[in-house]
Amino acid sequence: MSFYQGLIILVVINVIAVIGTFLLTGMTGLLSFGQASFMALGAYISGMLAVKFNIPFLLAILMAIIASVFVGFIIALPVVKLRRDYFALTTFAFGEFLKAVLNQSVAITGGATGLAGIPFKVNIWIVLISLIIVILLVRNFRNSKFGKECLAIRDDELAARSCGIDSSRKKMTVFLFSVAVTSFAGCLYGFYTCYIDPSMFGWTKSSELVIMVFFGGLNSLTGVIIGTTFLTLSLEILRFTGAWRMFVYVLIMIILIDFRPQGVFGNWELDGRTFEKFLHIPSSIIFKKEK
Amino acid sequence: MNKLKMIVILMAMFFLLFSYSWGASEGEILVGNIQDMSAGTAIWGQNDTNGILLAVEEINARGGILGKKIRLITYDTKGDPTEAINAYNRLVDLDKVVAVLGPPTSNVGIPLASIAERKKVPVIGDFMDERATTHSGGVWNFMFLTEPCCSEQAEIAASYAIKELKLSKFAVIYNKANSYSVKMAIPFMSYVIKHGGEVLITETYLFGDTEFRAQCTKIKNANPEAVFVPGYVKDNALIAKQLRGIGVDVPIIGNNSWYVPLIELAGAAANNTYFPNNMAIDIPRFQDFMKLYEKRFDMEPLIHACMGYDNMNILADAIKKAGKLDPIAIKDAIEQTDYLGVMGKIKFNPQTHRPDRMPLVMLKIENEEYVTIGEYLAPLD
């Protein structure tokens, strides 16, 4: 497993986590400041199942995702009813809540001392296949009728509700989907680093995920993927700047957001239409005809 | 669309820049250094690196090892395990170092353990958590810890408090969100209870907390004979100030984060504290090191500077003993280490890769100064 492979694995895990955040914010406009806590749920549950009960890798991940969605459901019930501006604060508080729960439950999770000994199971093929599956699921979700109704809610909730769209239920569904994707990223993360502790999933990590979504483009799945890849890789590339590495990294982000406040990629998507323009081939040759 | 093209080009440039790889040139030995240089524990990482640099310069001035000069490659991890994994991979795959000097933090040390086992380049560091050097099936072959592990350190502190200071009723205040703090507090409390003492009250705080008055008030009301405060240096200083401010004057028992710069941060509040330190400060070995360090870096060395210095020297000795630049041979040589450094005598137990039963030095803070009491080891019982 060379350095480049390791880096790609990390980039892809980050991308999946960001896609989870993108799903929520891009489709409902809700800003979640606690996404890292869902990564924590995924990582801890799958990690504990693997370490304490020797449950095989794939089954552990599946069980972890289901459990995280369940937790997400309980949280979402009161939270989706809140006003949009409070969602960020509440999800932030939830993130801290979960961290505190993890720190308290020393006997079960190891608390602050973390969970070590998670088997190393992640390789480049697993992550790439996961990424493709996630992309396909998300893309189809966004292009479906359900997805378009969510966009209506995002842009103007009042108008959407007057058209008969049940906004609370839609927000809840998207939230659960986003929790599933983000916790999946968390599972992969745990099986890669082989050690997790609560401090790795704090609000700083959540804010990083949120920033990457906005950097890539709120409306563009491709944008979010490319943007996150770019940011994660540039962190490594910028090592030559020595002590100024983080400063330069953040400065680049600020400048790029300044110049492209709809996200670097705005509304652009790598799909049928782009191919059409580029190659002057009707997209129906490559992609299924969209209704 | 034009902007888009620009961005794509920019990204391609980045990728090109990236595919350059390094390696050792003739006449050079490459050593990797993984530290937190910019986040919450950066003060440790930078000191550790300074200690290593001092050692590297001394060794190179004497002609290097095996006729070659050492070049240190340092990567910043920000205290993040994923950056540490990247850094280790980069050092091993791209830079092709012969060994890695690791950080004094265990949240980075533990993930390094599994990857070092796979990539077989040894790591010498000060990650006190036992899981960074051993696991349920045995030892992590490529990890080496050059100080007593946290349970041993906690027991030394507890044992000194009970047996030498004759204290028996303790209050403990520790950082529940910090593995280092938790792993000191829990063994301390079990040792106290096992040896006839009492833990009257346990208080906790979390990362980022700066106000501890609520906890201090409860501690004051519990009326202990001593308070155990095993946190990071800044938290220790604030707790000391707030404890003294509220009227708790009993002795404080500390961990090895009470040395420099604690007195600077806490002032007179630090007085009447006893803590186990990695090195004695009144012996010539340390005094000489301190003078060299202060001359080179214009500041007092923290314990981590001593750790870095000793670790680099241990590595240099091992490379010399191995006779060749092969990481596995070097690892075998490190296992045979028997070295007298600034931190004392370091000899690894081959089953744990830790210097089991290594004594620490008890220090006392009096009149805003550090006073060496002496070496101490918890008696076996």
Place this chain on the structure above:
Amino acid sequence: MFLQQLLNGLSLGGVYALMAIGFGLIYNVLKFSNFSHGGVMLIGCYTAYFAFKIFHSSLFLTLLFGAISGGLCAVIFEKLAIVPLRKRNAPKIYFFVNSINGGLLSEYLIVATVGVFFHTFPDFLGTTNINIGQISFSKLNLTMLIISLITLFGLMWYLYKTKSGRAIRAVACDINTASLMGVDVNQVISLTFFVSGLLGGLCGVFLGINYTIYPQLGKLIVKGWMASVIGGLGSLLGPVVGGILLGVLETFLTAYISSSFTPILEFIILLMFLLIRPQGIAGVIVEEKV
């Protein structure tokens, strides 16, 4: 002990209130959570420290220096990260995102230039505690509490009695109408940032005196954020009251349960509070903010 813990809570509340008031100004006027306020506090603190080291200034001058440099820092941040977004009519949420980056930028600037080592101010106020019988109260925290109340009144006077204050309130109501009325909106926004920066720098110096000077000082702003949001919009009293209440709540949770349970209960209490009283403590229901 209850009284002592109450005083402890007010102490902590004073710290939060002082953070929240500068934060709350931007929140009220520009309708977004300005996370770079943490960075402003940090830079104010460090520049005040260097001013003190070079000039050996008194407490008052050091505070003044910190406040002014905080104000300047806030304006620089505005020019760097907010003005370009405003020019391009970016949605409010990008201001928020860029402000997080602004806060991080200050932290990394300090790490790269000054370095990561801790610094301290001397004990400006002499002995740090006032002891009356069994009760102990930190002088510094008491000062912070008083200063946040003074600045609250000072700020309200400024906003209601001066011409530029009125301009700020006009912009807070409706940016477009204000510009139609002849208000130079760009200048007013810069002024708002400057005033909030003054408060931030002041707060930063106090934090440095109380808790040591270190590069991650800015991260304390999340408490100011919480205080502002629960304090509500529509009045500046909200953030101050929110800060004090938050401090008291956290202290009581620590005192009667345990510090490690505090975030757990805080979340539940926060959730219930926001569901029951969505306008916050002192606010009015307005359109949604970020």
